[in-house]
Amino acid sequence: MTDAAAVIQQARTRHRLLLTEVEAKTLLSAHGIPVTPARLAHTQEEAVALAQAIGFPVVLKICSPDIVHKSDVGGVRVGLTSAAAVSQAFAEIMDAVRRARPTATIDGISVQPVAQPGIEVIIGVTSDPHFGATVMFGLGGVLVEVLHDVTFRLVPLSPRDARTMIRDIRGFPLLTGFRGQPAVDLAALEHLLLQISAIAEAHAEIKELDLNPVFASSHGCVAADARIVLYADGEQRPAPRPLSAATRATLDRAFNARAVAVVGDKKAMNYMWLRSQSTFQGKVYSVQIDERELPGIAALGVPNYRSLAEIPEDIDYVMTAVPRQVAPRIIADCAAKRVAGVMLFTSGFSEIGDEEGKQLEHTLAEIARAAGLALIGPNCMGLYYPRRGLRNYPELPAGEAGTVGFIGQSGTHTITFSLAAPQHGLKISKAISFGNAAVLDASDYLDYLAADDETRIIGMYLEGVREGRRFFSLLRQVTPQKPVVIWKGGHNEAGQRAISSHTGSLAVPAAIWHAMVRQAGAIAAENFDELLDVIKLLHFAKPTTGTRVGLIAMTGGPSVVITDAFERAGLQVPLLSESSYQELSSFFTVIGGSFRNPLDSGHTIGMGHSTPNLERLLAILDRDPHIDAIVMDTGAGLVAGQWQAQPHTLATLITTLSGFASRSHKPFLVILQPFAREAALLQVREQFHQQQIATFATHDRAARALRLATDYWRFHAENSNQQIASATKNP
Ligand code: ADP
Ligand code: MG
8 A cells, every 4th residue: 555545544444534734744745745744743842852853943733633724723833943932832732722622632733844935825626526526726815715816627637737727817927926026936836736636536535635835936836734635435526427329329310210209289389399390301290188189280280199109100209298297108108119219398397396396307217217218308399400300499490401519408598599590600400408407418418419420510508517527528529529619507506515625615616617618628608699609600710729810990990999809808919010011001091091900991992892902901911920810890880871772882792701711711700790780780691601701790709709719729729739638537
């Protein structure tokens, strides 16, 4: 057994979950972590002898498995410079602690050297009930306590994670030599984070680990205090369950159904489910026993049966809208008929929180699992596969194959995205609304779309995932091949965390979620617009890893604020190259315009209608080595009237821009800001999208989408040479 394992073993036999500073430092030292070594004294004499051996000045601290915060109980004395001071401090600490905590077990008092001075930082490990071990980093003192200026990454950390998590805190400049202080040895700090991640990976028994403080200086870093909390018996880190190939095959059969059945559709719902199948390329059946509903179903031309069993054909996919009490019987019927997938529109299960609902959902799940049935939902809208005409809402388009997949925990968001996407030039490959996820969860659907050849980009709306580790490892595998954009709603409060540590209390789930999305190389969208915008950009625009934009505006005011928007999004608006300016000076009309960057070019390019000059301008930006992406605000608020009056001017503009977009080497974005002409611009927008040009409604939306997409392209460009560490382990 290693020294480290022995420390844990010893704590276990003593039924201790909190390792003292002395024990924790022994474990950390065994792993090569620099600490101020703490040695235990039981008497004043022992303390003095240890201090003399170490050399003055020294630090004395209470050592007790029952005391989490030593200084709170008067248990820490620093900078003791003589034997007499040590002896006195020993007595005072004992006194103070016995008064503050009369029942605490006291191992003794530790004696340790004073750490080399430096900036105090905090490094911690906490365990999320869904995502497992995470490493936290922050600056000590008020920055953590007041500003919560901390970053998280899931274990295992890559060198890139260690690098970025240090640089992501707002207080980072304090580490790089602030006000004449020497800069901290950042390489040593990164190394320490990686070591801590490795310890968390090596010891699955560790629930929390705190190094607070670590003194970081130009000479390296050293942990002056350490604390480790073990999992109680029976508790453990979440382990990823492997995805099942059978689930993929079953979902595939449901999507590619030859025959479907709708159970329990009715007039009160305006036969929504049956009407949705009017475009379905296979056979549609209805199951309904209520006589009053039969004429309505017959009028739709759909054959009706009294049960699934009576349908004289194999059924691949079932949509049901029956009352919740009836649902278990229908699921059992589906199992008996060997249906591949069944979706439950029916709600009133675990989401409403009553006992009966939870019990019913549990029953549904058991029947489905036993039968290998892909149960989608309950409380959802199920599958949408336009190519096969399989719809989950009557107004959705059908017939065309698309490239954008969508997975939504909300029916409304899934349908809304499916309706909105075509208005932005995007076509859906497959969409899934999955609601309560009684059996299949986000990971299963992500796995399915990851392997789906038609799907090139995946959008998601999630409220939480049940198996965070599984989701994370899958996401990491998918994102290098297909961008995944995730819009997360609400906060994941399932599984109340019982974290006693100071750093643990900062581990808000949102921070871990964001760390997870980022580490997996996925894209986090903050709202519906962002989700749609970034997917549109990824779909239409060429990739770049650069963050410098060349901006074209028609007039002065927009030239000013467009720059603000792109800089706000963290992108740069640099000067162009000298040769670009030389070329521009030969034809650019500077009166009423400026040609630095942004190019205030309305005069020069006739508000977009002087084609030769527009083409020259675009070509210059495409060639300019200082520019990575090109954005043009068309001044739509001013020219939309002209476009309406003389449609050929718009057609010429779109042809010019679309030619450029396909020729250019850089992403090209167009802004069609509606201002007062919203209705007129809807049509215009569609024309742009038909010609493969990505348009955005505002400067900020364009800027934000470009930033998110650029982060994605950069992440994967940097990672492409680096084998992605397997996340299937259980760190
Ligand atoms: P606790 O966090 O349990 O209250 P610490 O061991 O962190 O106790 O000690 C409290 C403070 O004392 C630390 O934040 C640090 O500023 C200082 N300190 C502790 N140990 C040392 C040491 N070895 N060298 C220098 N300063 C120390
Ligand atoms: Mg401390």
